[in-house]
Structure formats: C-alpha cells, structure tokens
Amino acid sequence: MDMKFTKPFIAGLAVVLSVSVNAASTMEEAAGKEVFKRCQACHSADPSRNTFGPSLNGVIGRKAASLPRFNYSQALRNSDLTWTEDNLRKWVADNDKLVPGTRMRHVSISDPAEQDYLIAYLKSL
Numbered sequence: 001m002d003m004k005f006t007k008p009f010i011a012g013l014a015v016v017l018s019v020s021v022n023a024a025s026t027m028e029e030a031a032g033k034e035v036f037k038r039c040q041a042c043h044s045a046d047p048s049r050n051t052f053g054p055s056l057n058g059v060i061g062r063k064a065a066s067l068p069r070f071n072y073s074q075a076l077r078n079s080d081l082t083w084t085e086d087n088l089r090k091w092v093a094d095n096d097k098l099v100p101g102t103r104m105r106h107v108s109i110s111d112p113a114e115q116d117y118l119i120a121y122l123k124s125l
Contacts (some may be wrong), residue, residue, distance in 0.1 A: 029117075045125050062083050064079050
C-alpha cells in the first residue's frame, strides 16, 4: 500500500500529537497537585515561604539541604544528595532509609504512579 501524505496533513498530525502530550502533562500535574496535598502540612510550593519544612518550589535538581533560611538536619546536610527524580522517588517512598537520621516524619508515597504525578507537579513549580 502506497501512502502519500501531504505537508498539511503531517503538520496537522504533529499539532494533534503535541496537544495530546500537553494534555497528558497537564493531567499529570493536576494529579500531582492532589498528591502534594499530603506534603502541604509541612511544605510550601511558594518559593519565598518555608513552613515546618522547606519550600519545594524548584526542588528538582537542587542540592539537598541547600535552601537558605531553613534549618536542615545534620543527616540531610551531610547526605551530599541532589534532588534528582530518582532520589525524590526514594525519598518519598522511605526518606529514613535514604537518609537515616533525617528529621522529616515519614509519609510514604510508594505507588510509582503517584510518584510520577508528584514529580510532574514539582517540575511545574
């Protein structure tokens, strides 16, 4: 079967695929915002506001225990972690296993889908 596609058809298909990817991303962020509600008791999404825990705005790629104006545990300061997606997954699944002696109370998010959603939301901040 010889399939010939015109440039407008291919351009239209690219737009549809782009919109689909953006819609999926937006849905993941919305789901992540719901998961983040478990974190909001202690963490803010506002970059200028630390609460009981540090702000999580801009956390992806940030060195652990590096946010100014927050008193981190010695264990976290000594961890030499950077908040990569992989380290965040380990942290939310079992933070005390990743950094023994941390002061953060453990709130397990072990479901990989919920971790994906939370990370998508954190990336959007």
